[in-house]
Amino acid sequence: MTSTDTVEKEAKPGGAADGVPRIGLVSLGCPKALVDSEHIVSRLRAEGYELSASYEDADLVLVNTCGFLDSAREESLEAIAEALAENGRVVVTGCLGVEAERLRARFPNLLAVTGPQQFEAVMEAVHRVLPPRHDPRLDLLPPGGLRLTPRHYAYLKIAEGCDHRCRFCIIPRLRGPLRSRPAAHVLHEAERLVEAGVRELLVIAQDTGAYGHDLGHAVSHFRGEAIRAHILDLARALGRFGVWVRLHYLYPYPHLDALLPLMEEGAILPYLDIPFQHASPSVLRAMRRPARQDRMLERIRRWRERCPELVIRSTFLVGFPGETEADFDRLLDWLEEAELDRVGCFAYEDVEGAAANRLPGHLPREVREERRRRLMERQEAISARRLQRRVGDE
Template sequence: MQRRPRIGLVSLGCAKALVDSERLLGRLRAAGYDTAPDYASADLVVVNTCGFIEAAEAESLDAIAEAMRENGRVVVTGCLGGRAERLRERFPGLVAVTGPAAFDEVVSAVTRVLPAPGPRPGAATPIVRLTPPHYAYLKIAEGCDHRCTFCIIPQLRGPLASRPPEDVLAEAEARVAAGARELVVIAQDTAAYGRDLPPRGRAWPGIAALAAALGELGVWVRLHYLYPYRALERLVPLMAEGRILPYLDMPLQHASPAVLRRMRRPARSADVLARLARWRALCPDLTVRSTFIVGFPGETEDDFRRLLDFLEAAELDRVGCFTYSAVAGAAANALPGAVPEEVKQERLARLMTLQQAISRRRLRRWVGRRIPVLVDAVEGDVALGRGPADAPEVDGCVHVRDAAGLRPGDLVEVEVERSGDHDLWGRPLGP
C-alpha cells in the first residue's frame, strides 16, 4: 500500500491562529495527507506565522529559516504571509506564500509539489485538535472593523465576517461529542459577533444569543476578546445565572484618555469602573481579565500614572501587559513621541509589580470555598487544573493534592486551602 505523504506543521501566534492550523490540518487530511511529528519525517512543512508585533515576526522568521534548513520544502501561511514579497526575497526557495486562513491555497500549493494518493474513501473533513481533548477553541468570526493605530489585523484579515450561528453551533456540538468539556470562544472582536449578519426574526444573532445557545450544551463556555460594548450588559446576566462561565476577557489597552485617543480605542476609564461595579454586584464571582500596552508613542509619565491609578481602582483579576512594538504598516508608526526602550521596560516592571499584588489580593477570596476544577494534567499525586477563573495558557492554575485516580479532562470539586500570586491550592472532595 502506498505511503501517504506526510506534512509537518509549525503553528505560531495566538489561539485564533491555532484554530486556523487545526482547520488546515483537517483539510490536508481530507485531501489524503498524513501528519509528521518532526522535520526529518515530513515530506513538506507548513509554517503558520504570526506578524502581530515585532517579536512575533522575528519568531516567525526564525521558524521559517529553521524549516528551510531542516527540511527544505516549506509553505508559509498566516499573518506574516501577507508580506509575500519580503518573504520570497529572504527565502527564495519557498514552495508558496499565502495569507491567513487561505486553506484552499495552501492545499493547492501542497498538492502541486507533493501529490497525494487521493482523499480517504468516504471521509469528510475531520476535526483536528492541537489542544488537549478536554477543551477546544471555537472561532466564531474573522476580521475586525476597528482601526486601532497599533494594529494591522484589519489589513491582514479584513473586516468583521461572522460565521452563521448554525455553523458555530454545529461545530460546538461536534467538539463536545468528541470530548470537549470547555469551549473557549474567540474572534478578533468577539463582542461584535453577528453585526454583519442579516436579522433573524426580530433580532440580530448577536453574541449574547449565541452564548446562551452554547450554554445549553452542558459544558463550560468561556468568552475571550470582548470589546467593552453594550453587548456585555447582556452577557453578565448569563454568567450570574451559571449558563456560561463568569469570566470576562476585555482588552482595554490603556486608561489615559490621551493615549486611548491616539490608539483609536473606544473606552473611557470612568465608564469602565462604573460598569465593573455594576457587573460585580450582579455576579460576585465574576473574573475580569484585560491586557494593556505601555510605552505607546507619546505616553508620558502622567499617562502611565493614570493607568496605574486605574488598575488600583479596577482591581482586575488577571492582567497581561506588553511594551509597545512597532508593526510594519501600523498607523502608530507615524506618531511622534517615541518612548525609549528602557523606559518601556521600567514601566512594564512597575505595572506588573502592582498587578501582582492586586492579583494576590483578589485570589484570597477563594480560600475556604469550593470550586469546580477541570483537570489538565496529573503529575504524581498532584493534579494541575483550572477553575472558572482560569483560561488555558494565559492564566494561573489550581494545584490539587491527593489526586490519585484523577485524569486529564475530569471535572472535580475542590476545596481551596491557600492562594498565591497567580495560583490556588486545594484538595478534591468526593469521588
Template structure:
C-alpha cells in the same frame, strides 16, 4: 510552576499536540503553528482538510515530505520569530509553504527566504492546499484515512478554540490585523453551534470562543436569524452564548468568552454568567489596552475609562464571581508619566483578576509608528516592571481570598509523580494561572471536571485537595 509568568506574550497560542501513526506509503506534512489561538484554528482547518485527503501530520521536520508554517505578523518580534521558524524549516526539510498573517507580505518573506515554495495570506485554505498538492501529491486510502467528525485538533482533547468570526472593523493605530485579515466576517450562528455540538459530542469539556472582536459578532450580518433545533437564533453574541451554554449541563461543560470589547450590550451577557444552569463561565477577556483618555485617543480606541469602571461595577453587582482578564500596552508613543500613573491608579480601582502586559513595539504598516514622542526602551521596561508589580499584588490578594473556598476545576495534566495541573473557572489555558493537586490524584484523568478545596495561594497559582464525595 506558574503558566502566567510576568513576561507573558498575549499573542501566543498553545503548543500544537500531534498524534502521528502514519502508514508506510502515506505522504506526511509537518506543521508549525505560530501566533494567536485564531491562527491555531486556521492550522486546525488546514490540517483537517489535509487529513481528509490522506496526508499524515507530523511535528517532525525530518520526517515530513513538506512543512507548512503558519506565521504571526502582529509585532515585529513576532515577524522575526516567524522568519526564524521558516528558516529552520528550510534548513531541516527544504520544502516549505508559508501561510498566515505574515503571508500578507509575500515580498517581505521571499526577500529573506527566496526558496519557499509558496506564500499565502491568512485563512486562504484553498491556496495552501493547492501548494501542498504541488509539492507532495495526495495518496488517500478511503479504507484507512478515516477523519473524526470533530476534525484535526492541535489542542488537548478536552478543550477547543471555537472561532466565530474573522477580521475586525476597528482602526486601532497600533494594529494591522484589519489589513491582514480584513473587515469583520461573522459565521452564521447555526454553523458555529453545529461545530460546537460536534466538539462536545467528541468529548470537549471547554469551548473557548474567540475572534478579533467577539462583541461585534453578527454586526456584518445585521444579526441575521437562523433555525437551530426549531428556534430562530440571531447571529448575535448574546444569543450565541446562550445556546452554547445549553449544549451540555453546566457541571459538564465550560464556555469561555475571549476578546470581548466592552460595548453596552455586553451587560446582557452577565446574567447568563450568573445563571448556574448555563455553561457560560463568569469570565470576560477584555482588551482594555490602556486607561488614560489621551493615550486611548492616540490609539484610536474608545476613551471612556471612567465609564468602564462603572460598567465593571455593574457587572460585579449582577455576577459577583465574575473574573475579568485584560491586556495592556505600556510605553505607547507619547505616554507621559502622568498618563502611566493614571493607568496604575485605574488598576487600583478596577481590581482586574487576570492581567497581561507588553511593551509597545512598532509594527510595519501601523499608523502609530509615525506618532511623535516615542518612549525610550529603558523607560518602557521600567514602566512594565512597575505595572507588573501592581498587577501581581492585586492577583496575589485575590487568590489569597480563595483559600478555604470550594472550586470546580478542569484537569489539564497529571505528571509522573501524580501531581495534577488544573484550572479553575477563573483560568483560561496558557494565559492564566493553575491549581495544583499534590496528592490523592490516582483516580483522576485529563479532562475531568472535579471539585477542590483551596488550601494555599501564590502570586498566580493555587493549591488544593479533592473534596470528598
C-alpha cells in the same frame, strides 16, 4: 520542529518509505491562527496525509505565520529559515503571507506563500508537490475534526477580521474586515466538538463582542430554532450544550452588560476577557480606543455586584508614543480601583504598517520595558489580594 503537543501526539515517525505522505507543521501566533492550523490539519488527514514530529521525517513543512508584532514577524521569519535549512520543502501561510513578494525575495526557494485562511491555496500547494494517497474521506476524521489543543477544550472561532482602527494594530490589514459566521454554522461545529468529548468551548474572534454586526444580526436555524447572529443569542444557545463556555476578546461595548444574566444562570462562565489597553484618556484617544475608563470602573462595580464570582482578565499596552509618567501613574491607580483578576501587559513596539509608528513622542525601550515591569509587579499584588479573598470559597 516547533509544534504543539497535539501535533506531536498525532505525528508519526518514519518518513514516506511506507508510501504515506507526511507533513510537518509549525503553527505560530494567536488562538485564531491555531484554529486555522487545525482546519488545515483536518483537511490533510482527511486526504490521507500523516503529521511528522520532525523535519527529517517530513516530506514537506507548513509554516503558519504571525505578523501582529515585529517580534512575532521575526519569530516567523526564523521559523521559515529553520524549516528551509532542515527540510527544504516549505509552504508558508498565515498573516505574514500577505507579504508574499517580500517573503519570496528573502526566501526564493519557498514552494508557495498564501495568506491567512486561504485553505484551498494551501491544499493546492501541497497537492502540487505531494499528491494525496487517496481521495478525501471525511468520515475517517473524529466528529470534531483534528485539534491542536488538549482533548478537554477547543477554540470556537465565530468571526474573522476586525472593523476597528486602533493605531497600534494591523489586524484589519492582515485579516480584513469583520466577517461573522452564521449562528447555525457555529452551533453545528460546537455540537460536533461536544460530541467528540470537549468540555470547554473557548469562543474567539478578533472582536467577539461585534459578532454578527456585519450580517445585520441575521437569523439562521439550528435544530429548528431561529438563532440571531448576536453574541448574546449565540452565548445563550452555546450554554445549552452543558459544557463550559468562555468568551474571549470582548471590546467594551454597552451590550456586554446583557451577558451578566447568562453568567448568573450558569449558562456561560462568569469570565470576561476585555482588552482595556490603558486608563489615561489622552493615551486612549491617541490609540483610537474608548476613552472613558472612569465609567468603565463603575460598570465593573455593577458587574461584580450582580455576579460576585465574575473573573475579569485584560491586557494593557504601556509606553505608547506620548505616554507621560502621569499617564502611567493614572493607569496604575486605575488598576488598584478596578482590581482585575488577570492581566497581561505589552511594552509598545512599532509594528510595520501601523499608524502609531508616525506619532510623535516615542519613548526609549528601557522606559517602555521598565513601565511594563512596574505594571506587572503592581498587578501581581492585586491578583494575590483577589485570590486571598476567595480562600474558603467552594
